[in-house]
Amino acid sequence: xxxxxxxxxxxxxxxxxxxxxxxxxxxxxxxxxxxxxxxxxxxxxxxxxxxxxxxxxxxxxxxxxxxxxxxxxxxxxxxxxxxxxxxxxxxxxxxxxxxxxxxxxxxxxxxxxxxxxxxxxxxxxxxxxxxxxxxxxxxxxxxxxxxxxxxxxxxxxxxxxxxxxxxxxxxxxxxxxxxxxxxxxxxxxxxxxxxxxxxxxxxxxxxxxxxxxxxxxxxxxxxxxxxxxxxxxxxxxxxxxxxxxxxxxxxxxxxxxxxxxxxxxxxxxxxxxxxxxxxxxxxxxxxxxxxxxxxxxxxxxxxxxxxxx
Amino acid sequence: xxxxxxxxxxxxxxxxxxxxxxxxxxxxxxxxxxxxxxxxxxxxxxxxxxxxxxxxxxxxxxxxxxxxxxxxxxxxxxxxxxxxxxxxxxxxxxxxxxxxxxxxxxxxxxxxxxxxxxxxxxxxxxxxxxxxxxxxxxxxxxxxxxxxxxxxxxxxxxxxxxxxxxxxxxxxxxxxxxxxxxxxxxxxxxxxxxxxxxxxxxxxxxxxxxxxxxxxxxxxxxxxxxxxxxxxxxxxxxxxxxxxxxxxxxxxxxxxxxxxxxxxxxxxxxxxxxxxxxxxxxxxxxxxxxxxxxxxxxxxxxxxxxxxxxxxxxxxxxxxxxxxxxxxxxxxxxxxxxxxxxxxxxxxxxxxxx
Numbered sequence: 102x103x104x105x106x107x108x109x110x111x112x113x114x115x116x117x118x119x120x121x122x123x124x125x126x127x128x129x130x131x132x133x134x135x136x137x138x139x140x141x142x143x144x145x146x147x148x149x150x151x152x153x154x155x156x157x158x159x160x161x162x163x164x165x166x167x168x169x170x171x172x173x174x175x176x177x178x179x180x181x182x183x184x185x186x187x188x189x190x191x192x193x194x195x196x197x198x199x200x201x202x203x204x205x206x207x208x209x210x211x212x213x214x215x216x217x218x219x220x221x222x223x224x225x226x227x228x229x230x231x232x233x234x235x236x237x238x239x240x241x242x243x244x245x246x247x248x249x250x251x252x253x254x255x256x257x258x259x260x261x262x263x264x265x266x267x268x269x270x271x272x273x274x275x276x277x278x279x280x281x282x283x284x285x286x287x288x289x290x291x292x293x294x295x296x297x298x299x300x301x302x303x304x305x306x307x308x309x310x311x312x313x314x315x316x317x318x319x320x321x322x323x324x325x326x327x328x329x330x331x332x333x334x335x336x337x338x339x340x341x342x343x344x345x346x347x348x349x350x351x352x353x354x355x356x357x358x359x360x361x362x363x364x365x366x367x368x369x370x371x372x373x374x375x376x377x378x379x380x381x382x383x384x385x386x387x388x389x390x391x392x393x394x395x396x397x398x399x400x401x402x403x404x405x406x407x408x409x410x
Numbered sequence: 411x412x413x414x415x416x417x418x419x420x421x422x423x424x425x426x427x428x429x430x431x432x433x434x435x436x437x438x439x440x441x442x443x444x445x446x447x448x449x450x451x452x453x454x455x456x457x458x459x460x461x462x463x464x465x466x467x468x469x470x471x472x473x474x475x476x477x478x479x480x481x482x483x484x485x486x487x488x489x490x491x492x493x494x495x496x497x498x499x500x501x502x503x504x505x506x507x508x509x510x511x512x513x514x515x516x517x518x519x520x521x522x523x524x525x526x527x528x529x530x531x532x533x534x535x536x537x538x539x540x541x542x543x544x545x546x547x548x549x550x551x552x553x554x555x556x557x558x559x560x561x562x563x564x565x566x567x568x569x570x571x572x573x574x575x576x577x578x579x580x581x582x583x584x585x586x587x588x589x590x591x592x593x594x595x596x597x598x599x600x601x602x603x604x605x606x607x608x609x610x611x612x613x614x615x616x617x618x619x620x621x622x623x624x625x626x627x628x629x630x631x632x633x634x635x636x637x638x639x640x641x642x643x644x645x646x647x648x649x650x651x652x653x654x655x656x657x658x659x660x661x662x663x664x665x666x667x668x669x670x671x672x673x674x675x676x677x678x679x680x681x682x683x684x685x686x687x688x689x690x691x692x693x694x695x696x697x698x699x700x701x702x703x704x705x706x707x708x709x710x711x712x713x714x715x716x717x718x719x720x721x722x723x724x725x726x727x728x729x730x731x732x733x734x735x736x737x738x739x740x741x742x743x744x745x746x747x748x749x750x751x752x753x754x755x756x757x758x759x760x761x762x763x764x
Contacts, residue, residue: 225471302512303507303509303512303513304512304513304514304515304516306467306507306513307505307507307513307514307575307578308515308526309467309499310465310467310499310500310504310505310507311499311500311504311526311527311530311578312496312497312498312499312500312501312527312530312531313496313500313526313530314493314496321518322515322518325517325518326515326516326517399517400516400517401516401517401562401564402516402562402564
């Protein structure tokens, strides 16, 4: 296992190197410059600033310097926020997005699994159809529609929550629910399909023949076998949610990373674009690694290569 | 002899999109203590459905019991509640399935799978159940049982897995063991080992077995009595010797003739022509009549009752009616009948060359 994880971590750094290089090139291809909107600056002033930030050097030189700093863990400084350190800035913004994303994914998965289990165990009954309708709505309606709806009902009409204001953990409830609709729908569909398939297998029949009741059959025997496909889709979904949803963050006025990312692209804030991209990449890669390790834990037939024996 | 289980006039239908499939059309049989009853017949004849209905393992939403009783331990298993039934399954009646590769839970250690019925039915505590399971694994011939308990099904071969399934089935010393083609998915050498193991264990724990198979070679090896099923009915039932050496039903003749034999003179293996009847619209008379060269006119019109051949031997064919014409069975079957005392072709010591 340790050997396997070491190998994966090495691959992770190779991936990150490639992603960093590619993003760097793409960023330099972006039209405009960080000072494009600062019209009051004279050409000489611009030159001084470019010189100071090293933007006049040939691109390969900039690249090597940037990668060198990156290797030391230095993401540089932002052009937008009074020379704030990118790392600190991103971590501060990321906190909000991670809280929302984590709550959405946990809440969404749990509710989705419950709905899917009910649908599978009560196949072709009103429960099943009800859960199917919820799943279809969750998949087809974008999360920002739910966001607006939730905000209208619970914040504007019922006044249980503040409208468009970040005011501690309570403000994260509505956006988390809005973001959870997708995971709910996906988890419900996957669990239903898998459970129905697993419940038709020989080993479930054998469990029944051993005298197991429906609860033991559903939870002791079937559930674990039905989880694998769900884990596969939940990994990337979790990464996406943890790194923020631009529109939902906008609607609830949450100072999250999603909003920050778009702002930085519009203003050619190279350091923040690079920093955010690297953070997103690390998230995704780590989550994929976690998913791969989870496979092995859930299904003993999946052997991690380089693992113990 | 003590009857362990008695199935009386079982009639069962499946409701499908195509209509009502009359899968079992009046099946009656009994199993005595300590004996092995083999149920033979081709695919779709209702062998598995019959045994699954004893265990009530058929999908409840689409299955309808139209008639009949399954008497076990003084109760009708078709009438008791699902909760009561759960106490019978795995304790008094247990089951072995056809494919050992799919009948164990792939994500559960086999120790846990063997312990499950012990914990559930015998209320043993964990350490006792563990000890008993190790013992069971040893009993079914698994080397290093202690270590093997902690492994997952994919770490075992097909034959080993079937041994584990047998261990699970025998955990609570059931009165009746239903084996649904337990050797069909195994290769021939492993088949023989598993059959030996089952016979051996049957003696040790004194259980009765219903053995479903379509392999007559296996029947000859394990069974005391044989029931031949066709089109959702039992067409002939008797002791192994009676079925093999004095068969009466044309379908049994067909089955025996289509068995490969080393000393066969013909170079082409016999096959029963035609296809099994469509149970969506079962035939009015003898279900086998359309495929049989021995069919009488009445076979197409009226279902034959079970005619008594001997105390233990019954067959549902109009050929046994006193008014029926005498027909000779196919040559290889006639050859077999010559060696059976009581058959009309018996040569014994009196006939023959001597």
